[in-house]
Amino acid sequence: MLKKERQAYILHKLDLHNKVVNTGLCADMGVSEDTVRRDLYELSQAGKLIKVHGGALSLAFNEVRFESTNVYSQSKKVKIAEKAIGLIHNNMYVLTSGGTTILEMAKQLPPQLRATFITGSIPALNLYIAHPNINVIVVGDKVNKASRITVGASALSKIREVNADLCFLGTNAIDLQRGITDNDWEVVELKRAMVAASAKTVCLAISEKLNSFEALQVCALKQIDYLITELDPNDKVLQPYVEAGITVL
Amino acid sequence: MLKKERQAYILHKLDLHNKVVNTGLCADMGVSEDTVRRDLYELSQAGKLIKVHGGALSLAFNEVRFESTNVYSQSKKVKIAEKAIGLIHNNMYVLTSGGTTILEMAKQLPPQLRATFITGSIPALNLYIAHPNINVIVVGDKVNKASRITVGASALSKIREVNADLCFLGTNAIDLQRGITDNDWEVVELKRAMVAASAKTVCLAISEKLNSFEALQVCALKQIDYLITELDPNDKVLQPYVEAGITVL
DNA sequence: CCTTCATTTGCAACTTTTTGCAACTTTAAT
């Protein structure tokens, strides 16, 4: 088993179970514990998992309780959320992906707003339900516990039935050539369906995500209607995106 | 079980019950009392809980909680939940309705249990997701905010695709002639579909609901396999149900 | 096909962390 192969397997197993143990991985992959440890070390350096004594935990596992979400990026997300909410008007149908930026938006939604939100993100769902005037539609399917979103064929086909006004994507990576990219196949498929099901697509990204890319393409740049970051729209980093025809807020 | 995992589990259990006892945690996690004590010590040092003789309390404990459900019926629900959990075995597919008795069951699920739960109840969903070994499938559709369950044609058709081993119904009214009845048309349709989609149907009802009825029938008595109340199965109130061929627990 | 070179892997010796046990002390409840 090749190194890349092993590491992909580790991440996949983490995705399924939220944790992996050293000894289990040895048995699975037929390598020594030392090698597994080295793989885990590399992956933790790359920020893909949290190494603990005896194994590793998924990032999401930690997020739930142990990590006080980085205050610095938190304030950026608040800024982004405020701008994003300005796009939503009464009686709209809105599709939202998962991700912490989307959650921030869900928290800020003004109580007067009357709209219908459609999502497979469980944390977002909980916030929408608490809102007095928002209708909620859940995209049902198997729940991926690490990312706490529903994934699968049924979720996909349900999204394809939707005709939404807006689609908000929490974005992992955005780049001029490659558009929006992500690293989880299931998430990519869902986001792609969301974009296709919406009249307008809004990309929410903190500035660190700009000009970076991951392995799998969600959509090309020209399919995005709005790009929202915490920066001033006149910031020179954003000008290439403006020139590409995107409304930058 | 990894250390971080154990500690996360302890905090999770505290969230549910506001207290944990040493011995219970030992049994849950399969470690010695010393280890549990050390975990509690670390968590208390980190300010995540309050350690007391014999266990620990959640930080929120000092806020006196006036639960909407009175303490009296709460303890009945705990009893029912404990009996109900005895019916669930590893690798089963379990359908659950909404309702507070079902929620109590979700809170008590033993951490070792490996099963797949299918539900449209949002509060139940949140509890299942927090469980370490349970797979969750969400029945998606429009959310009824009052009852916090998904309702609609799509939810119905999804349930009809399921082949579950067990179906747990939180019950509003049960009666010898009319079987299980309810007063909300959408809920009745969902429960009916759930019964049809499961090999066995389990009816959870506090004793006040016995021998009462509502306007709409979910199913006849003979379609119920198990009836669980907080009473002793030999209680004379329950004998007519035993005679009707139901296993009363 | 072979050689070379960098990388990867497993092993061995050693350190650290984790865990359960035993002896003893403290707590709380009758």
Add this chain to the structure above:
DNA sequence: ATTAAAGTTGCAAAAAGTTGCAAATGAAGG
């Protein structure tokens, strides 16, 4: 005050991690 349950402390065994090193592997070029 008595007693059983819980807590503490010290300790030793087991598990996991670390480091250095040599063998194995794989890619690149001849």
